[in-house]
Amino acid sequence: MDVKTYMQQVGRQAREASRATARASTAAKNTALLAMAQAIRERRDELLAANAADVADARNNGLDAAMIDRLTLTEKSVEAMAQGLEQVAALPDPIGEITDMKRRPSGIQVGKMRVPLGVVGIIYEARPNVTADAAALCLKSGNAAILRGGKESLRANQAIAACVRAGLKAAGLPETAVQVIETTDRAAVGHLVAMPEYVDVIVPRGGKGLIERISKEARVPVIKHLDGNCHVYVDDAADAGKALRILENSKTQRLGTCNTAESLLIARPVAVSLAPTLCAMLGRHGVAIRGCEETRKLVPQAIAATEEDWYAEYLAAIISVKIVADVGEAIEHINTYSSQHTDTIVTENYTNAMRFLREVDSGSVMVNASTRFADGFEYGLGAEIGISTDKFHARGPVGLEGLTSQKWIVLGDGEVRS
Amino acid sequence: MDVKTYMQQVGRQAREASRATARASTAAKNTALLAMAQAIRERRDELLAANAADVADARNNGLDAAMIDRLTLTEKSVEAMAQGLEQVAALPDPIGEITDMKRRPSGIQVGKMRVPLGVVGIIYEARPNVTADAAALCLKSGNAAILRGGKESLRANQAIAACVRAGLKAAGLPETAVQVIETTDRAAVGHLVAMPEYVDVIVPRGGKGLIERISKEARVPVIKHLDGNCHVYVDDAADAGKALRILENSKTQRLGTCNTAESLLIARPVAVSLAPTLCAMLGRHGVAIRGCEETRKLVPQAIAATEEDWYAEYLAAIISVKIVADVGEAIEHINTYSSQHTDTIVTENYTNAMRFLREVDSGSVMVNASTRFADGFEYGLGAEIGISTDKFHARGPVGLEGLTSQKWIVLGDGEVRS
Numbered sequence: 001m002d003v004k005t006y007m008q009q010v011g012r013q014a015r016e017a018s019r020a021t022a023r024a025s026t027a028a029k030n031t032a033l034l035a036m037a038q039a040i041r042e043r044r045d046e047l048l049a050a051n052a053a054d055v056a057d058a059r060n061n062g063l064d065a066a067m068i069d070r071l072t073l074t075e076k077s078v079e080a081m082a083q084g085l086e087q088v089a090a091l092p093d094p095i096g097e098i099t100d101m102k103r104r105p106s107g108i109q110v111g112k113m114r115v116p117l118g119v120v121g122i123i124y125e126a127r128p129n130v131t132a133d134a135a136a137l138c139l140k141s142g143n144a145a146i147l148r149g150g151k152e153s154l155r156a157n158q159a160i161a162a163c164v165r166a167g168l169k170a171a172g173l174p175e176t177a178v179q180v181i182e183t184t185d186r187a188a189v190g191h192l193v194a195m196p197e198y199v200d201v202i203v204p205r206g207g208k209g210l211i212e213r214i215s216k217e218a219r220v221p222v223i224k225h226l227d228g229n230c231h232v233y234v235d236d237a238a239d240a241g242k243a244l245r246i247l248e249n250s251k252t253q254r255l256g257t258c259n260t261a262e263s264l265l266i267a268r269p270v271a272v273s274l275a276p277t278l279c280a281m282l283g284r285h286g287v288a289i290r291g292c293e294e295t296r297k298l299v300p301q302a303i304a305a306t307e308e309d310w311y312a313e314y315l316a317a318i319i320s321v322k323i324v325a326d327v328g329e330a331i332e333h334i335n336t337y338s339s340q341h342t343d344t345i346v347t348e349n350y351t352n353a354m355r356f357l358r359e360v361d362s363g364s365v366m367v368n369a370s371t372r373f374a375d376g377f378e379y380g381l382g383a384e385i386g387i388s389t390d391k392f393h394a395r396g397p398v399g400l401e402g403l404t405s406q407k408w409i410v411l412g413d414g415e416v417r418s
Numbered sequence: 419m420d421v422k423t424y425m426q427q428v429g430r431q432a433r434e435a436s437r438a439t440a441r442a443s444t445a446a447k448n449t450a451l452l453a454m455a456q457a458i459r460e461r462r463d464e465l466l467a468a469n470a471a472d473v474a475d476a477r478n479n480g481l482d483a484a485m486i487d488r489l490t491l492t493e494k495s496v497e498a499m500a501q502g503l504e505q506v507a508a509l510p511d512p513i514g515e516i517t518d519m520k521r522r523p524s525g526i527q528v529g530k531m532r533v534p535l536g537v538v539g540i541i542y543e544a545r546p547n548v549t550a551d552a553a554a555l556c557l558k559s560g561n562a563a564i565l566r567g568g569k570e571s572l573r574a575n576q577a578i579a580a581c582v583r584a585g586l587k588a589a590g591l592p593e594t595a596v597q598v599i600e601t602t603d604r605a606a607v608g609h610l611v612a613m614p615e616y617v618d619v620i621v622p623r624g625g626k627g628l629i630e631r632i633s634k635e636a637r638v639p640v641i642k643h644l645d646g647n648c649h650v651y652v653d654d655a656a657d658a659g660k661a662l663r664i665l666e667n668s669k670t671q672r673l674g675t676c677n678t679a680e681s682l683l684i685a686r687p688v689a690v691s692l693a694p695t696l697c698a699m700l701g702r703h704g705v706a707i708r709g710c711e712e713t714r715k716l717v718p719q720a721i722a723a724t725e726e727d728w729y730a731e732y733l734a735a736i737i738s739v740k741i742v743a744d745v746g747e748a749i750e751h752i753n754t755y756s757s758q759h760t761d762t763i764v765t766e767n768y769t770n771a772m773r774f775l776r777e778v779d780s781g782s783v784m785v786n787a788s789t790r791f792a793d794g795f796e797y798g799l800g801a802e803i804g805i806s807t808d809k810f811h812a813r814g815p816v817g818l819e820g821l822t823s824q825k826w827i828v829l830g831d832g833e834v835r836s
Contacts, residue, residue: 005788023777106789110797117809221810249834357827359441369526369830379528392639393811396826408773408814412659412787416667
């Protein structure tokens with residue numbers, strides 16, 4: 001079978017299975033998730049052996065250490081995978097929720113019911129734990145899933161897929177409700193993202209290159225997460241202690257995450273007093289400063305920032321620093337250079353806080369809080385599909401709800417339109 | 419200037435203006451809308467003259483009567499346009515609404531704020547009243563708009579655009595917040611739908627051909643409205659009086675609207691008693707019956723339905739009729755053949771009603787109500803951008819909210835992540 005025919009068969013099966021997952025009871029979905037967790041525990045040695053073969057191949061093919069690290073399963077990470085499935089089982093079922101019912105002058109009652117999107121395609125790199133995680137999130141939200149993991153993790157993905165199928169079977173759900181692509185042919189991705197008749201949304205989880213390629217080729221909606229160029233703006237009415245604490249946490253708690261701050265803006269009236277202190281704190285954490293001209297006068301260790309620095313997501317011990325006139329210039333700068341991920345203002349001034357909240361055009365906008373809070377678990381979503389840098393459908397951290405939609409429902413008693 | 423350069427300039431200006439419309443106060447937006455209405459009233463004779471020239475050309479070019487009818491403005495329709503602007507001014511402002519604020523264990527408060535999508539492109543046929551309507555809906559929802567109307571209405575559209583600009587100016591908003599494309603070059607549409615850097619969403623308002631073409635070419639999200647193949651399912655537990663009333667209204671109140679019923683399903687246990695009565699009523703309204711074999715035994719005037727009939731949106735005095743075993747087969751049939759627009763069940767049985775509501779995968783699903791209620795005004799939205807047959811972002815009747823998104827906001831007091 002050629003890859004196109006194969007993918008169309010997978011798509012057709014997913015569309016068919018999505019009808020069953022959409023109407024599946026909460027109990028059936030949870031039974032499947034718990035049975036998947038059990039199967040993963042029971043077949044742990046099998047999973048580890050499959051993964052060991054993947055890892056051996058990856059080493060022979062010269063994959064770098066970071067990729068091998070993400071690829072490798074351990075007894076602990078297999079147990080974490082099983083626990084992850086149990087956690088998703090414990091989340092409230094989003095499907096069927098009825099909201100906003102209102103009686104209209106005609107007599108009908110109108111409101112909304114939450115429903116699955118249908119078929120979700122998830123494309124990810126060689127991280128086998130994503131296979132179990134993605135399967136769980138799609139099933140709990142009533143969707144069928146087509147999963148395409150990095151080719152280096154094929155054996156482990158197939159072993160996990162077998163556990164997922166065992167769980168679905170145990171709950172009386174179609175085993176095609178979660179399909180893991182069996183070919184490593186790259187053309188499979190091209191077909192997956194271009195079958196609107198079978199796939200309702202694509203969620204790419206991986207690097208910027210992967211996501212840009214998929215966005216370009218996709219013929220269906222994509223929930224995409226590009227870069228995180230996050231800002232901390234220290235207002236002229238900032239509390240100095242909060243500024244120091246929030247900047248330290250936003251920039252230095254973890255350097256490589258998308259919600260890490262990459263740029264610091266300081267209001268001119270407090271720059272003389274605060275820029276040296278803030279930059280000295282960053283220096284103690286080994287963070288290099290790339291500053292505007294004014295910054296460099298106050299912070300001698302800063303090197304000159306270029307235009308590219310204002311756009312940069314360093315994911316490293318570097319930060320760009322700019323002195324701005326006021327909250328207005330800060331907002332202007334952020335809306336020009338930020339990646340619309342997460343930006344925070346440190347201020348005690350009510351009007352500046354409200355203006356920042358309203359005018360900064362990003363997925364998460366914060367007052368007096370660390371950018372590191374931009375995360376599905378911190379926001380209370382219970383699970384995270386990803387963090388969207390789009391505006392359409394879902395912005396910022398996306399939970400199970402991001403894989404659902406709302407249809408209108410009308411409850412009548414024989415009403416007709418006049 | 420070539421058309422691509424022109425469209426990019428329009429796009430750049432719209433993106434720039436969208437920052438001003440996003441932060442515009444409710445008062446400024448309403449001032450602009452009321453000033454537009456005033457300008458339209460004051461320049462009525464000018465608008466009518468521009469339109470008369472359009473209509474004369476259209477007649478010379480042999481446009482059909484229905485198109486000329488939609489193209490033609492009258493004193494009454496110009497007044498209706500002005501009143502439409504006033505009605506949008508009277509609607510609540512969706513922007514800035516804060517919802518779902520919850521305190522998290524970390525101390526932060528997390529919730530959502532409603533924000534505009536940014537730049538909305540609206541593509542429509544030769545109906546000049548849509549120019550004013552679309553401008554109003556985009557502005558009220560805080561978006562900048564790029565409007566492209568049918569080439570036959572160019573003169574009237576430009577005259578209306580001048581009134582729109584006058585209104586924007588009166589409110590201190592950039593005149594580029596609403597731009598009406600000045601070229602009739604068809605290539606302009608191709609560019610408009612393929613500038614993700616400048617346009618956030620496209621709303622095509624027109625026939626199926628236009629919408630299919632745009633969906634195929636678009637590089638940005640499209641809120642699309644394809645066909646309305648709506649079903650009335652008369653359950654075995656239906657009240658006969660409600661069935662008759664709802665079917666009559668759904669099919670015969672207006673034949674040519676997208677929420678008109680095109681297919682009737684009857685549960686087998688009540689087919690002998692109800693099919694003849696229901697079809698006789700349709701016959702009195704001049705509606706021709708295309709029935710399945712069983713229907714034809716009960717309704718001699720029915721001609722045989724083909725597979726295509728189950729898919730058909732007739733927009734005419736024709737209906738397809740099928741006898742089904744029960745609510746399960748009805749749902750199966752609807753999910754196979756319907757266009758996911760609007761479907762209704764007539765039943766007194768609670769369990770069948772709930773099952774139909776939950777399992778029918780359409781934008782509007784109804785119990786004991788006419789499909790004709792699927793409409794933004796009937797649902798209480800105040801205005802309607804269109805009726806979406808998509809699942810992503812917005813389903814069914816789309817009001818101002820469909821042109822908005824929600825960002826996350828976090829209110830802290832110096833919290834950091836541990």
